[in-house]
Amino acid sequence: MKTKASLLLAAVTSLVVGGLAATAAPPASAASLVEVTGFGDNPGGMRMHVYVPDSRPASPAVVVAMHGCGGSGPGFYSGSEFASLADRFGFVVVYPSAQQEAGFGKCFDTWSSAAKRRGGGSDPVSIVSMVGYVEQRYGGDPNRVFATGSSSGGMMTDHMLALYPDVFKAGAAFMGVPFDCFANAADYPPGSSRCTGGGGADRTPRQWGDAVRQVNPGYTGARPRLQLWHGTNDTLVPYSLLQESIEQWTDVFGLSQTPTSTDTPQAGWNRRRYADSSGTTQVEAYSVQGAGHSLPSTGMAASAVAFFGLDGPGTPTTTTTTTTTTTTPGTGSCRISSKVNAWNNGLTASITVTNTGAAAVNGWTLAFTLPGGQSITSGWNATYSPASGRVSARDAGYNATIPAGGSVDIGFQASHSGDTAAPSSFALNGSACSAT
Incomplete structure (x- = not known):
């Protein structure tokens, strides 16, 4: 023993x-x-x-x-x-x-x-x-x-x-x-x-x-x-x-x-x-x-x-604002819902991508545009590049399939120089998405 x-x-x-x-x-x-x-x-x-x-x-x-x-x-x-x-x-x-x-x-x-x-x-x-x-x-x-x-x-x-x-x-x-x-x-x-x-x-x-x-x-x-x-x-x-x-x-x-x-x-x-x-x-x-x-x-x-519930901003004593995306609706088979929580010179963005098409999406890249002065510092449920401008978020492997009518949640943390608006001009695999 x-x-x-x-x-x-x-x-x-x-x-x-x-x-x-x-x-x-x-x-x-x-x-x-x-x-x-x-x-x-x-x-x-x-x-x-x-x-x-x-x-x-x-x-x-x-x-x-x-x-x-x-x-x-x-x-x-x-x-x-x-x-x-x-x-x-x-x-x-x-x-x-x-x-x-x-x-x-x-x-x-x-x-x-x-x-x-x-x-x-x-x-x-x-x-x-x-x-x-x-x-x-x-x-x-x-x-x-x-x-x-x-x-x-x-x-x-x-x-x-x-x-x-x-x-x-x-x-x-x-x-x-x-x-x-x-x-x-x-x-x-x-x-x-x-x-x-x-x-x-x-x-x-x-x-x-x-x-x-x-x-x-x-x-x-x-x-x-x-x-x-x-x-x-x-x-x-x-x-x-x-x-x-x-x-x-x-x-x-x-x-x-x-x-x-x-x-x-x-x-x-x-x-x-x-x-x-x-x-x-x-x-x-x-x-x-x-x-x-x-x-x-x-x-x-x-x-x-x-x-x-501690994965938000580390400085909650500052003013926090919430912004909902106002992306112009597109004609593709995808829908975007996003929310931004901003503080001082930082923010987090949560994005839900819904497949509104009749067939499953197998492997995806979501493109979007960040407002000027925003730069991604970290993210989850996707890989992001480049850090600013027109960004491509690619699936993380385990969430590569979005079934018809299904959705996937991704997000990132970013720094900003004053403009805390949500990302815009979303496109899934090259097809423009509508927004809610």
Whole structure:
């Protein structure tokens, strides 16, 4: 057993400490990772690091980003993309470092009876103290606090949302497990536990949901939305646990086990969404085809930040304007709907391309003209060139087909010198498009 545990620890350490398969370097700016001591009640004996971007609003959002077993806050800072996204969007990132030994390196405590009670002690209380510190010291917005993490950190993400639904607005758990999956410390090491290695995780949705509800039976407030990620080839924390987590949180929200929509937002990312009666996605789950215990990889942190609703301008204290395109209607088999949100010297443009023809479009290029002084700095769901003037947006491969009557959403962020008008003169594969 000692040999197996050593191999498992080595595997996780190589992923979390040595760096993931595709990682981002620390952001290039004057901001830096800073350790904080004396941040408040700390029964878990944890260490706290914080990354505060140079450019941020008066009341920035707060993202708690948690490492896997054998890792550390600084390691997750340098091995994930959250800090670079904080530079772009102006939120503060808290990087806790677990100090609990569980026979598998230092992991976040999601197994003890104290950690399963609201205010019971151990790591959850320490993490809430860190959030409170950022709210006090940096003016963090208490209505925009989020949790995310990988492996042990993903497990703690589910944990924090169950214990403190009044603190966290949403979470994104990578390779986690449902809340209350581990019976105790002896059950924790993934290689030998009933949760990750046996039948202890095979519960009904109602049983999983009850585990969350029993934490605070009198709670009637809103529950945090949750995004779940798991690799289909993960054997350390088995892929089957993704379904158990879906069952838990859909039951907590009173949702059907049948997704309201499914899609593939990127090659290999199969997404299931579970929306409520108002159309709000409360739970979404990503099955990453062929991935092992190696998440998040490139682009996944950005998807988490978008799920949190933090992927807009990083300076919301400035005036924001919304402009709808007024492109002259064309005669082609396509329709364009676009919206621009502008601030200071930047803007984002969201564009929906609808195929109004009778046949599917297989492979597309959308041409449009940017107003003078606008220059694209980044984009999503397409590749853009050149950055200004007459631009061509080409499909990203995974969204190359637009069925008859179907649509695709793309967008970009750009700088501007004063003209914040929407793009104009749209043409899909050379055919002019009408506008709404």
